Amino acid sequence: MSVKTLTINGELISARAGDTILQAAKDNGIYIPTLCHLEGLSDIGACRMCMVEVEGINKLLSACVTEVAEGMVVATNTEKLKEYRRMNMELIFAEGNHTCAVCVANSNCELQDTAVAVGMEHTRFSYRFPDRGVDLSHPQFGIDRNRCILCTRCVRVCDEIEGAHVWDIANRGEEAEIVSGLNQPWGEVDACTACGKCVNACPTGAISYKGSSVAVMQRDRGRIPFLAAAREKQQWTR
């Protein structure tokens, strides 16, 4: 195993070659906020929360898709990054409809937690109030697209772990949305095995168990990382 030595926030650390900056930071107890990253799934750098500064590169890089390199000098928490992360978070909130007070995920939501972590107590951008649909056609689960942040964790977990590939993103820009099957109601998609992996993967209140009311939605956050570790490392117990 070859090792790379790098600096994060002035601290000298070593990481396995091939690790991402995010992994290296995590292994050394350095917190970088994320939303679209989920242990066990591929990384795509979609949410931009994990942006970091790397000396000698004049653009911000996503820590989840940037590999460590020898001598790399990384900063994860500069004033500039803090301001950009907060702005990013405000844009995410302004884009959809996040009425936490009446959301199944209230108090159990990674988006809400991350908003607290980046210090967002209000949004400076005007809310868009899009009219997105709710699909309750599946017998066990439901999706409320108003709360979807297009992180594609559901898309990836269903494709990479379950192998059913029920979800995709349709359309572009502000029209982009998560669709099931060939843009059919979820309940009509034969490929869905009703495994519930997307429910456990979704960081927000978008995908939930049917019948959940306000603030009662609980997820098994460790289940997806466990399944991935079982498959890749033959770790059969949690």
Place this chain on the structure above:
Amino acid sequence: MTKIRLATIWFAGCAGCHMSFLDMDEWLFELTKHVDIVFSPALADPKEYPDNVDVCLIEGAIGNEEHLELIQEIRQKTKIVASLGDCAVTSNVSGLRNKYGSAEPVLERTYFELADLQPQLPYDKEGVLPKLLDRVYPIHEVVPVDLFIPGCPPEADRIIAAIEPLLQNQQPVMAGRKMIKFG
């Protein structure tokens, strides 16, 4: 020591934030040592918003023409305008109707489709009730806001932690789960 002139107002909200305010219980006695409550639907009820207010806590979003007018007056006459609760900060539940693009569908549903007797708009007679705006706004989309206290409702402890520093002429630190979690 001159007392701080405190106002509270209730726009498009459910009164929950004012309930939470009253829920500060015995700390209200502490508060009255430092403030005069000069305007408040819950605690003092003059009809005109007074001049020279130091702090105004605003519950609710801007949802009708009267709110729109009054918030301008409040901003002019108040040093520190604070959005209290999610409706004021994000428009929250009051803003759920915004996705329809206008007030019409909501009025139609409420006053015609669900009417048992005499379907009619509540403001058929001019000037009796203020007209709903087509869009419900968080306060800071209409006037500058100095302090945001989110929560639905913000718990009494959060309100205390937010206004206690103001009594000492200091800015509160709005950070961390206890202070800024929505919902």
